[in-house]
Amino acid sequence: MEVQPKTFADRDALIAHVRALSPSLSPEETFVSDTKGGRDAGQALLQNIDPIAYGRSRDYLGGAVSYLSPYIRHGLITLNEARNLALERGPEDGDAKPIEKFIQELAWRDFWQRVYQQNPDWIWHDIEDYKTGFTAEDYADTLPDDIRQAQTDCAAINYFITSLQTTGYLHNHARMYLAAYIVHWRRVKWQAGARFFLAHLLDGDPASNNLSFQWVASTFSNKPYFFNLENLQKYAHPQAPCDAASNQPLSGSYEALAEKLFPYGEPA
Numbered sequence: 001m002e003v004q005p006k007t008f009a010d011r012d013a014l015i016a017h018v019r020a021l022s023p024s025l026s027p028e029e030t031f032v033s034d035t036k037g038g039r040d041a042g043q044a045l046l047q048n049i050d051p052i053a054y055g056r057s058r059d060y061l062g063g064a065v066s067y068l069s070p071y072i073r074h075g076l077i078t079l080n081e082a083r084n085l086a087l088e089r090g091p092e093d094g095d096a097k098p099i100e101k102f103i104q105e106l107a108w109r110d111f112w113q114r115v116y117q118q119n120p121d122w123i124w125h126d127i128e129d130y131k132t133g134f135t136a137e138d139y140a141d142t143l144p145d146d147i148r149q150a151q152t153d154c155a156a157i158n159y160f161i162t163s164l165q166t167t168g169y170l171h172n173h174a175r176m177y178l179a180a181y182i183v184h185w186r187r188v189k190w191q192a193g194a195r196f197f198l199a200h201l202l203d204g205d206p207a208s209n210n211l212s213f214q215w216v217a218s219t220f221s222n223k224p225y226f227f228n229l230e231n232l233q234k235y236a237h238p239q240a241p242c243d244a245a246s247n248q249p250l251s252g253s254y255e256a257l258a259e260k261l262f263p264y265g266e267p268a
C-alpha cells in the first residue's frame, strides 16, 4: 500500500494532493469547504461565542450560532471549555438563565454520546416503530437521485442540500427541515438520510446525527417532526429561498400537511 504524506507546505498543497487521489471526480465533487481545521481555528471561533445572543436567536438560520461542531466532534474543543466560557460570558449578576440555551445544547451532544455508548445497536436500527401510520417497510431504502443532485421540487430543500455538500455544515434548523423532507415528504428510511448527512458533514457524528434522525422520523420520539412553509419563512429567510411558488409541497397548515403526509393517522 502506498504511504500517504502527512505534512504539507500549506493548505493549498494538501487540497491539491487530496484532489489528485481522485482524478475522475468533477470540481463540484471535490469542492473544498472554507472551514479550517486545527485547534487554533476552533479556539478563534470559541472566543467569538455570544451565548446571550444565542439564546435569543438560535433557531434562526442567521442566528448567533457558534459553528463549533466540527471542532467539538473531532476533540479539538471540549464541551467543558465551551461551557466554562459561556458561564464567563453570562450576565454579570450571575443569572444563568440567558445562557441556559447554549449550555443545554452542549448537554444534548453529551446526552446523545451517552445513549450511543449504552446502546450501540440503536445507531442504525429503529429504536421504536414509526408513529406516522406507516411501517418501516413503507419507506424506501435509498435516497432518490433528485435529492442527491439538489433537484427536488422545493427550492429551500435544494439550497440546504447544496450547502451541505459544499460547506460540510448545516444550521440545526436546516438539518431538521432537510431530514423531515427526506423521511416524511419523500418517505425514505431515516437511515438513508443519515448516511447522506454523514458523508458530507464535517461534524458528522453517528450519535448526534442518527439519533436526531430517529427523533425526526419518530422512531425515537412520540411523534414525527415536520414543518410548514410559514415556519420555514420565519426562520430560514433570507438565507434560503422561501417563496411559496418554488416551495409548493411545503405549503399549508399543519393540519392539512399532516393529512397529506400521514393519511393513515398520526398518533397523538
Ligand SMILES: Cc1cc2nc3c(=O)[nH]c(=O)nc-3n(C[C@H](O)[C@H](O)[C@H](O)COP(=O)(O)OP(=O)(O)OC[C@H]3O[C@@H](n4cnc5c(N)ncnc54)[C@H](O)[C@@H]3O)c2cc1C
Pocket (backbone or CB within 6 Å): 058, 064, 065, 066, 067, 068, 069, 070, 072, 073, 105, 106, 108, 109, 110, 112, 170, 171, 172, 173, 175, 176, 179, 197, 201, 203, 204, 205, 206, 208, 209, 210, 212, 213, 216
Ligand atoms: C438531523 C440532524 C442531524 C445532526 N447531525 C449532527 C452531527 O452529525 N454532528 C453534530 O455535531 N451535530 C449534529 N446535529 C446537531 C446540531 O444540528 C449540530 O450540532 C449544530 O447544528 C452544529 O452547529 P453549531 O456548532 O453552530 O451549533 P450551536 O448551535 O452553536 O451549538 C453549540 C454546540 O452544541 C452542540 N449542539 C447544538 N445543537 C445540538 C443538537 N441539537 N444536538 C446535539 N448537539 C448539539 C454542538 O456540539 C454544537 O457545536 C444534528 C441535528 C439534526 C437535527
